[in-house]
Amino acid sequence: MVYENILVEKREHITLITINRPKALNALNSKTLTELDQAMDEIALDSTVRVVIITGSGEKSFVAGADISEMNEKTPMEARYFSQLGHKLMNKIEALPQPVIAAVNGFALGGGLELAMACDIRLASENALFGQPEVNLGIVAGFGGTQRLPRLVGNGRATEILLTAEPLDANEAYRMGLVNRVYTKEELLDETMKMAQKIASKAPIAVQLTKSAIYKGENMDLISGQAYEAEVFAETFNTEDRKNGFKAFLEKKQVVFQGK
Numbered sequence: 001m002v003y004e005n006i007l008v009e010k011r012e013h014i015t016l017i018t019i020n021r022p023k024a025l026n027a028l029n030s031k032t033l034t035e036l037d038q039a040m041d042e043i044a045l046d047s048t049v050r051v052v053i054i055t056g057s058g059e060k061s062f063v064a065g066a067d068i069s070e071m072n073e074k075t076p077m078e079a080r081y082f083s084q085l086g087h088k089l090m091n092k093i094e095a096l097p098q099p100v101i102a103a104v105n106g107f108a109l110g111g112g113l114e115l116a117m118a119c120d121i122r123l124a125s126e127n128a129l130f131g132q133p134e135v136n137l138g139i140v141a142g143f144g145g146t147q148r149l150p151r152l153v154g155n156g157r158a159t160e161i162l163l164t165a166e167p168l169d170a171n172e173a174y175r176m177g178l179v180n181r182v183y184t185k186e187e188l189l190d191e192t193m194k195m196a197q198k199i200a201s202k203a204p205i206a207v208q209l210t211k212s213a214i215y216k217g218e219n220m221d222l223i224s225g226q227a228y229e230a231e232v233f234a235e236t237f238n239t240e241d242r243k244n245g246f247k248a249f250l251e252k253k254q255v256v257f258q259g260k
């Protein structure tokens with residue numbers, strides 16, 4: 001598929017998606033949301049992809065939010081549809097079988113932070129800036145910020161971030177667990193790639209079922225979550241990867257997983 005606003009590059013088992021509207025600091029307009037949605041559908045059906053990375057083009061910005069110029073023209077009905085388009089994408093990223101890492105290389109504001117929060121792991125460069133500035137514009141966060149931010153950092157912190165619109169730098173985001181690691185600008189993509197390669201070297205079915213159990217569990221009580229975990233645990237026992245993984249351990253050999 002040829003895209004206008006995103007670059008999709010496959011490096012062995014890793015797909016790197018770069019949001020590529022640098023003149024608008026990679027702001028998410030409808031076309032970009034739709035292209036990302038289509039890219040997710042392609043990846044979901046490609047069993048050779050084991051890990052996805054999402055980043056922004058240029059030195060300055062991951063994503064500086066939903067596109068304010070486009071939103072300026074919208075009626076309330078169109079705004080609702082735009083919000084739902086964002087939710088559809090964010091939920092699709094979360095439900096993608098493969099893990100998704102956000103390499104946050106600069107501004108992650110509004111829809112940019114919401115996109116990063118829909119990813120499974122967030123790594124940031126030192127110049128990254130996180131925030132939900134929607135109330136500065138007279139609107140509410142619309143791509144899941146009011147829902148995912150409290151789940152990630154707790155109600156008190158999320159409310160402060162959403163209501164004051166004050167941005168957080170990478171170290172503050174790290175301290176509150178919003179990002180897993182912080183690197184220099186120069187290191188970020190290489191380090192993200194290294195983490196992606198590490199995950200891609202693990203048993204792919206086990207990786208995907210682990211991701212699935214984490215999200216299923218969020219919406220379940222402990223006992224139901226454990227019941228789901230027991231099911232996916234059992235499912236892995238039929239896989240070639242599990243058989244080869246156990247055999248290699250017992251024979252003190254290295255294993256290369258096939259995703260079968």
Ligand code: CAA
Pocket residue numbers: 023024025027064065066067068069086107109110111112114133134137140141142143144145
């Ligand atoms: N939408 C559309 N265009 C944007 C944009 C956005 N979210 N953010 C930046 N741009 C554009 C600017 O309009 C500017 O375009 P021109 O050169 O054509 O004027 C270009 O990107 C560069 O931006 P700046 O000159 O402003 O760059 P800066 O370095 O001085 O400032 C910034 C950077 C602090 C990120 C500033 O651009 C800014 O505040 N952007 C808006 C951030 C924001 O409010 N995001 C939330 C949007 S609402 C949202 O996301 C709702 C939701 O939840 C769905």
